[in-house]
Amino acid sequence: MTDRRDVKRMVETYLGSLATPAGDRVDEKVLPAALTAMHKAKPQMALASHSIWRTIMTSKTSKLTAAAVVAVVVLFAVFGSLTRPAWAIEQTIEALKNVKAIHIAGRVHYPDRQIDAAIDIWAAASSSDPSLSGDFFYREGEDHVCVASEKENLTYVSGRCEGPNTTVVYITEGLNRRGPIFPSGDMLEEFKKAAQHWQEEYRPDPATERPCVYVTFAGPAVNGARYWSIQIDLDSKLPVRAAVWFEEARQGPAHFEYSGVTYNPTLPAGLFEFSMPAGAQVVDCRKIRKLLAETPGLGLPVDGLSCQDACKKVVQAYWQAVIATDWATARKLRPLASGELSTLYAGNPPVELVGISRMNHLEDPGTLAEVTLVIKLTDGTTRNSVLNVGVSDTTDGRVAAIAGTVGPELYR
Amino acid sequence: MIEDRFLIWRFNRGDPAALCRIYEKHRDGLLKTAAALLNDRAGIEDVLHDVFVEFAKSVGRFELRGSLKGYLAICVANRARDLNRMNRRRAAVDPDEVPPRAADGIGPAQAAMSRETIARLDAAMAELPDEQREIIVLHVQSKLPFREIARLREISINTAMSRYRYGLDKLRSILNGELGS
Numbered sequence: 001m002t003d004r005r006d007v008k009r010m011v012e013t014y015l016g017s018l019a020t021p022a023g024d025r026v027d028e029k030v031l032p033a034a035l036t037a038m039h040k041a042k043p044q045m046a047l048a049s050h051s052i053w054r055t056i057m058t059s060k061t062s063k064l065t066a067a068a069v070v071a072v073v074v075l076f077a078v079f080g081s082l083t084r085p086a087w088a089i090e091q092t093i094e095a096l097k098n099v100k101a102i103h104i105a106g107r108v109h110y111p112d113r114q115i116d117a118a119i120d121i122w123a124a125a126s127s128s129d130p131s132l133s134g135d136f137f138y139r140e141g142e143d144h145v146c147v148a149s150e151k152e153n154l155t156y157v158s159g160r161c162e163g164p165n166t167t168v169v170y171i172t173e174g175l176n177r178r179g180p181i182f183p184s185g186d187m188l189e190e191f192k193k194a195a196q197h198w199q200e201e202y203r204p205d206p207a208t209e210r211p212c213v214y215v216t217f218a219g220p221a222v223n224g225a226r227y228w229s230i231q232i233d234l235d236s237k238l239p240v241r242a243a244v245w246f247e248e249a250r251q252g253p254a255h256f257e258y259s260g261v262t263y264n265p266t267l268p269a270g271l272f273e274f275s276m277p278a279g280a281q282v283v284d285c286r287k288i289r290k291l292l293a294e295t296p297g298l299g300l301p302v303d304g305l306s307c308q309d310a311c312k313k314v315v316q317a318y319w320q321a322v323i324a325t326d327w328a329t330a331r332k333l334r335p336l337a338s339g340e341l342s343t344l345y346a347g348n349p350p351v352e353l354v355g356i357s358r359m360n361h362l363e364d365p366g367t368l369a370e371v372t373l374v375i376k377l378t379d380g381t382t383r384n385s386v387l388n389v390g391v392s393d394t395t396d397g398r399v400a401a402i403a404g405t406v407g408p409e410l411y412r
Numbered sequence: 413m414i415e416d417r418f419l420i421w422r423f424n425r426g427d428p429a430a431l432c433r434i435y436e437k438h439r440d441g442l443l444k445t446a447a448a449l450l451n452d453r454a455g456i457e458d459v460l461h462d463v464f465v466e467f468a469k470s471v472g473r474f475e476l477r478g479s480l481k482g483y484l485a486i487c488v489a490n491r492a493r494d495l496n497r498m499n500r501r502r503a504a505v506d507p508d509e510v511p512p513r514a515a516d517g518i519g520p521a522q523a524a525m526s527r528e529t530i531a532r533l534d535a536a537m538a539e540l541p542d543e544q545r546e547i548i549v550l551h552v553q554s555k556l557p558f559r560e561i562a563r564l565r566e567i568s569i570n571t572a573m574s575r576y577r578y579g580l581d582k583l584r585s586i587l588n589g590e591l592g593s
Binding site (some may be wrong): 006007008010011012014015016017018019020021025026027029031033034035037038039040041189190193294303305330376393395396 | 417421426428431432435439440443444447448453456457460461464465466467468469470471472496522529530535536537548549552553560569570573577580581583584587
C-alpha cells in the first residue's frame with residue numbers, strides 16, 4: 001500500500017462493512033427515552049415563564065397595574081382583530097405543506113448587464129423528502145435553462161456564452177439547483193430567521209381586492225439583492241407574489257419578481273427531461289471532479305483559497321506554463337485535454353497573459369467556473385479565451401484544474 | 413439542510429413527530445459513526461440513547477449552527493470518546509471476535525476484503541489517537557467536510573486536514589507492519 005488514497009479506500013470499505021445493531025432494537029431503546037425526555041423538558045419551559053408571572057403578581061399595586069395593562073392589551077387586540085385579519089407565518093408554513101408542485105412565472109432584471117428577461121419555473125416536491133424540490137425546471141429568457149431530474153439524479157444547466165458565441169450544457173451529478181422561492185414552508189421559515197426589519201402591512205390586492213398581507217424584510221441575498229417583499233393571500237395563506245431588489249427603496253424593476261404563482265398545477269409531460277440544444281457543447285463536470293479525486297498530483301493545490309482566487313491561480317499557472325512551453329506542467333494543470341497541448345497554440349504561440357476580464361459561475365454547484373481572459377500572441381495581436389475551471393476537495397486537499405475551453409481555444 | 417432547519421423549528425415547538433423524523437433520518441449514519449469510534453461495540457446503542465436523550469432535553473432552546481448531521485455526529489464522537497476512556501482500550505482484536513458484517517449493502521469491494529484485513533483495520537483504527545480517528549470517521553463515514561469538522565471542533569481547517577493525513581499515514585504504517593501492532 002503506497003498511497004493515502006489506497007488507505008482511504010480501505011477505510012471506506014471497512015467502515016461500510018461495520019455491523020450495527022438492528023434498527024428496531026435501537027428504536028425501542030432510544031425513541032421512547034428521547035420522547036420522554038422531550039416531554040419532561042417542555043413543562044419546565046412553561047414553569048419558568050409562569051414563575052416570573054407569579055413574582056410580578058405578588059404586590060397589590062402590581063396586580064392593579066397589570067389589570068390595567070391587560071385591559072388595554074385586550075382592547076387593542078379586539079380593535080386590531082376588526083381592522084387587520086390575523087395572520088402568522090406558521091399558517092403559511094402549514095398551508096405550504098399541501099403544495100406538491102408549483103409553477104411560477106416572473107421576470108429577472110440584471111441592471112449591470114441591462115438584461116430584462118421572463119422567467120418560468122416549475123418544481124415538484126422530492127419523492128423522498130416533500131420539503132425539498134425534486135424535479136426542477138427553470139428557464140430565463142431564450143437561452144438559459146436548468147433542468148434537474150430526480151429520476152436521473154442529474155442536473156443540466158444550459159446557457160449561451162456570449163464571447164465565443166457558444167451554447168454550453170453543464171452536467172453534474174445530483175440535484176444541484178434546488179427549487180424556487182416558494183415551494184416549502186421551511187424555506188419561508190429560513191427567510192424569517194435570516195430576516196431583518198421584518199414588517200407586515202395589511203391591505204387588499206389592488207387588482208383582485210382580496211385581503212393580503214405584504215411582508216417586507218432584508219433577508220437572504222440573491223446575487224446581492226436582499227430587499228424582499230412577499231405578498232400573502234389571507235384566505236389561502238399562500239404567497240401569491242414576491243420580489244427582491246438590490247436597493248432598500250424597492251423602486252423600479254426588481255432583480256427577481258415572481259408574480260404568476262400556481263400551486264399544484266398539472267405538470268406538462270416530459271418537462272423534467274432535458275432536451276439537448278442542437279450544436280451545444282457538453283461539459284460533463286463529473287469527469288474533471290472524478291479525475292482530480294482519483295489521481296494524485298493533478299491540478300494545482302489551492303488550500304485555503306476562495307474559488308475566485310483558486311481559479312485565478314490555476315489559470316495564471318497554466319498560461320505561464322504554456323508561454324514557457326513547459327508542456328508537462330501545462331498537461332498536469334489541464335489533464336483532460338486530448339492530444340498534444342503544444343499543437344493547440346502552434347503557428348502563433350501566446351507570449352503574454354494580458355489579464356482576466358471576467359469570472360462566471362464561481363461557487364455554482366451546477367456548473368464549472370468560466371474564466372474569460374485575454375492573451376497576447378507572438379504577432380502582437382490579442383485573443384480571448386474562456387477556460388472552464390474545476391475546484392475539488394480531495395484527500396490531499398483542495399485542488400484546481402482546467403477542464404477545457406468554452407468554444408474555440410482562442411477567439412477574437 | 414433546509415429540511416433539518418424546519419425540523420428543528422418544529423422540534424423547538426415541542427412536536428414529537430419532528431424528533432422522530434430527526435431520529436429516523438440520522439439513526440443509521442450515527443450508528444455507523446458510533447460503531448467506528450467505539451472500542452467496545454456493545455456500547456453503540458448506549459451512545460445513541462445518550463445523544464438523543466440529551467438532544468431531546470434541549471427542546472425549545474436548541475439552536476442549530478451548521479448542519480444537524482454534523483452536530484449529532486460530533487455528539488456521538490464526544491460520547492464515544494467518553495465511553496472509550498471509561499473502558500480499557502482493546503489491545504488487540506482476535507479476528508474471530510470481529511462482529512459479523514452487515515448483510516445488506518455489501519458491495520464487491522467489501523466482499524473482497526478478508527476478515528483478517530478487517531480485523532487488522534479494526535485494530536489499527538483503535539491504535540489511532542482519538543482526534544485522528546474521529547476526523548477520519550467524521551470525514552469518511554459521516555461525509556462531513558473538513559471545514560465543518562474544524563468549526564465543530566473549534567480547530568483550524570489546516571489542523572483538521574493535518575490530523576486526517578497523519579491518521580491515514582499512521583494507519584498505513586500500522587497496516588504495513590512498520591509499527592508493531
